Amino acid sequence: MESRQIRVRFAPSPTGYLHVGGARTALFNWLFARNKGGLFVLRIEDTDLERSSGEMTRVILDSLQWLGIDWDEGPYYQAQRSRLHAENAQRLLEQGKAYRCFCSPEELERKRQTAAEKKQAWIYDRACLQLDQKQADARAREGIASVIRFRVPDSGETAFEDIIQGPIRFENRLIEDFVLTRSDGMPTYHLSVVSDDIEMQITHIIRGADHISNTPKQVLLYQALGHPVPRLGHLPLILGSDKKRLSKRHGATSVEIYREQGILPEAMANYLALLGWSPGSGQEVFSIEEMVERFDLSRINKANAVFDPAKLEWINAQHIQRMELGVMAARVRSWLAKEGMLADSFAVDEKTMQSAVNLLRSRCKTLKDFTTWGRAFFVEQFEIDPAGREKYLSNPAAAAALADLASQYQSLEEFSLESTERVLRGIAAERGLKAGDLIGAARVAVTGNPVAPGLFEVLLYLGRERTVMRLKKAAGKA
RNA sequence: GGCGCUAUCGUCUAACGGUUAGGACGCGGCCCUCUCAAGGCUGAAAUACGGGUUCGAUUCCCGUUAGCGCUACCA
Numbered sequence: 001m002e003s004r005q006i007r008v009r010f011a012p013s014p015t016g017y018l019h020v021g022g023a024r025t026a027l028f029n030w031l032f033a034r035n036k037g038g039l040f041v042l043r044i045e046d047t048d049l050e051r052s053s054g055e056m057t058r059v060i061l062d063s064l065q066w067l068g069i070d071w072d073e074g075p076y077y078q079a080q081r082s083r084l085h086a087e088n089a090q091r092l093l094e095q096g097k098a099y100r101c102f103c104s105p106e107e108l109e110r111k112r113q114t115a116a117e118k119k120q121a122w123i124y125d126r127a128c129l130q131l132d133q134k135q136a137d138a139r140a141r142e143g144i145a146s147v148i149r150f151r152v153p154d155s156g157e158t159a160f161e162d163i164i165q166g167p168i169r170f171e172n173r174l175i176e177d178f179v180l181t182r183s184d185g186m187p188t189y190h191l192s193v194v195s196d197d198i199e200m201q202i203t204h205i206i207r208g209a210d211h212i213s214n215t216p217k218q219v220l221l222y223q224a225l226g227h228p229v230p231r232l233g234h235l236p237l238i239l240g241s242d243k244k245r246l247s248k249r250h251g252a253t254s255v256e257i258y259r260e261q262g263i264l265p266e267a268m269a270n271y272l273a274l275l276g277w278s279p280g281s282g283q284e285v286f287s288i289e290e291m292v293e294r295f296d297l298s299r300i301n302k303a304n305a306v307f308d309p310a311k312l313e314w315i316n317a318q319h320i321q322r323m324e325l326g327v328m329a330a331r332v333r334s335w336l337a338k339e340g341m342l343a344d345s346f347a348v349d350e351k352t353m354q355s356a357v358n359l360l361r362s363r364c365k366t367l368k369d370f371t372t373w374g375r376a377f378f379v380e381q382f383e384i385d386p387a388g389r390e391k392y393l394s395n396p397a398a399a400a401a402l403a404d405l406a407s408q409y410q411s412l413e414e415f416s417l418e419s420t421e422r423v424l425r426g427i428a429a430e431r432g433l434k435a436g437d438l439i440g441a442a443r444v445a446v447t448g449n450p451v452a453p454g455l456f457e458v459l460l461y462l463g464r465e466r467t468v469m470r471l472k473k474a475a476g477k478a
Numbered sequence: 479g480g481c482g483c484u485a486u487c488g489u490c491u492a493a494c495g496g497u498u499a500g501g502a503c504g505c506g507g508c509c510c511u512c513u514c515a516a517g518g519c520u521g522a523a524a525u526a527c528g529g530g531u532u533c534g535a536u537u538c539c540c541g542u543u544a545g546c547g548c549u550a551c552c553a
Contacts, residue, residue: 013553048552105551112550121480123549147551165483174481182551189553213482213548236484236546243545271490274502278491282501301491304546308489311503321516362516421512439512451514 006038007203010064010071011078011193013045014056017254018063020307021208021238021246024272028235029206030069031273031295041200042074047082047192063255067265068288076200078192085187085195088225089148089180097224098180100146101128102139123176124149145183150190150221152177158216163233164300165209170216178217190214194221202230206297209234209304233297236276236304246307258312262366264331266323267316274315275305285318317365328361329353335367336378345378346466355461359453376447377461384474388450392441399475401431401438402445406471415464421456445474 010026012018018026033040042064046052061075092098101124108124115122129151131139140146152175159169180191187195197205212234222229240250252258258268270286278301279286279294286294320328333353336342347356356377357370364370376382384393392398408423409415428438443455446467452458459467 011553015553045553051552101551108550116479119479121549123480145551162483168482170482176549179551184551186551188551193553208547209483210547211553214553216482234483239546241489245546274490276490280492282492284490284502303484305491306489308503311490314503317516363514365515424512436512443513449514453514455512 004203006033006036007041007201008033008038008206009041009043009074009197009200009202010069011043011045011196011207012060013048013051014053014060015048015051016056017256018060019246019253020255020258020272022060023063023067023255023268024238024275025207025235026064026069027067027269027272028277028295028297028300031292032204032206032297033072034292035295038203039072040070041076041202042071043076043078043196043200044074045189045192046077046079047186047189049079052079059256063259066259067255067269069269073200076196078196081196081199082187082192084199085192086181086185088195089187089191092150092180092224093148095224096151098148098150099129099177100131100136100140101149101177101179102131102136102144102146103127104145121174123174124178126177129177147183148180149177150180150217150224152217152220158219160215160219160229160232162212163204163206163231163297164236165212165234165302168212168215172216172220175216175220190217190221194218194225197230198222198225198227204231204233206233206235209237233300236301238275239304239306241306241308243304243306250307252309262335262368262370263312263316264319264323264367267312267319270319271312271315274311275307276301285315285322313365320361320364320367325354325358326350329357331367332357332370335371339371341371341375341379344381346380347378352461359457359461363451363453373449373451376449377458380466382448384444384448384477385450388444388448391450392437392444393474393477397431397433398437398441401427401433402441402471402475404431405438405442406468406475409459409464409471410468412464415460415467417456417460420459424455441474442471446470 008029010029012022012026030040032038044057046057057075089098093100111125112122128149153172155172157169157171158175159167162168178190179188181187215232219229238246240246246253252261255268259265266288269288270291273286273291273295274284277295277299280299323331329350333342336345342348347353356374360370360374360377364374371378404427405424408427409420412419412423424438424442425435428435439455440450443452443458444450446458446462462470
């Protein structure tokens with residue numbers, strides 16, 4: 001029994017950057033398709049010409065690619081397909097499943113207002129449904145603008161079995177005769193989506209729960225158009241820390257921003273997947289391949305989830321630590337390039353780059369940390385942290401010891417982990433300093449920071465020449 | 479206002495009638511230690527409320543409450 005191939009789609013409106021909610025919707029569709037050997041279709045819903053832009057489309061595609069989400073078909077552009085959609089409306093009109101409505105937007109707005117003031121529910125009152133063919137034609141001839149409205153059944157109910165939410169039902173009498181085409185002839189959202197999903201043979205529609213209320217209208221449309229309804233699954237929404245729907249108010253909401261902050265795409269996808277889905281095994285850190293392998297629509301949660309930047313950061317740190325060293329080094333290299341530090345860097349050869357990353361990675365939560373906190377591991381120009389200077393380099397004794405350390409390192413036969421430590425401890429003992437304090441002073445001198453990887457490993461990484469130079473410089477300034 | 483959806487630690491979640499309600503982030507403590515991370519151990523922290531059904535409810539049903547969503551000639 002060969003079942004039809006699964007076809008899913010992601011259909012963003014290019015009215016802004018790729019929102020984390022949208023990114024998760026795309027990811028779940030993609031994971032589902034990849035897990036089932038299905039096809040992932042990308043469609044740009046750019047029918048709102050006012051708010052859509054080609055630039056936004058470009059950014060959204062770029063963000064998807066960055067996340068590792070690739071598409072098998074598309075991108076299709078919905079605006080280019082309006083003629084097709086309008087034809088469907090025309091057909092429904094001819095079949096009596098839709099009718100022309102001449103009510104003006106102002107008139108409708110007035111009725112809505114009145115109802116709202118009386119705290120009454122209001123849906124379109126079907127004033128124009130009474131018009132017969134002749135009357136309608138007459139109005140059209142008078143030049144009165146009209147829209148095409150879908151004729152919703154008066155009774156009964158429209159129900160569907162949601163893959164994620166379970167059975168959902170709506171009474172038809174509470175569903176409005178919604179607009180199919182606007183007065184300028186352009187199709188509206190419901191018509192476009194359904195027409196395209198039919199045309200593109202979408203088998204599973206996985207989207208945000210904010211579309212649940214739209215669904216009965218679309219189900220009705222499928223039925224009127226004589227097409228089976230695809231399987232529907234509505235994902236819980238992503239909320240801000242105040243439990244309100246995640247929006248600009250909450251700060252970083254586009255995946256673009258997290259990318260700029262140094263979040264790895266693997267970590268972003270990993271965290272997003274955990275918002276509403278869990279494998280049930282307790283595992284939380286996955287590679288993309290593991291996610292594809294484990295993903296299962298039946299394990300998606302029904303309740304909304306609060307976006308937690310702290311956990312995202314932790315997931316990111318985990319990926320930074322676990323990623324293959326060579327791959328991670330390449331990421332850091334690109335980050336350095338992006339920051340304009342690569343040209344001045346002394347850590348350009350692969351071996352040195354890997355050593356630096358190896359030393360720093362367990363202490364970095366984002367790529368940004370490598371070039372800010374870890375700056376001294378890549379370039380010679382770095383600032384000494386004021387607090388570190390105050391704590392370790394402010395007294396003359398430390399400065400003198402540092403100068404001594406520099407000269408002894410210079411004449412050391414072998415510059416090793418063991419010898420550098422022995423010399424330092426010797427100097428500390430000789431001068432009545434605590435070893436920890438001298439280590440701290442040296443650390444600040446060579447890394448600019450009171451917090452860094454183990455000192456002697458750092459010295460070895462930097463090499464004798466660079467170490468001596470930095471020690472002398474700090475000693476001179478102290 | 480109407481309609482719809484949801485409800486386990488602060489947050490993300492596990493449990494698919496029987497568990498001392500588990501894990502993770504974050505927070506606190508201890509260990510490790512040249513600082514800080516990482517790592518290991520550990521502590522505090524939850525089934526919204528009220529009724530049923532059942533020998534037994536986090537789990538099934540109803541109600542209440544709360545939150546969210548939709549309510550356009552936007553998508």
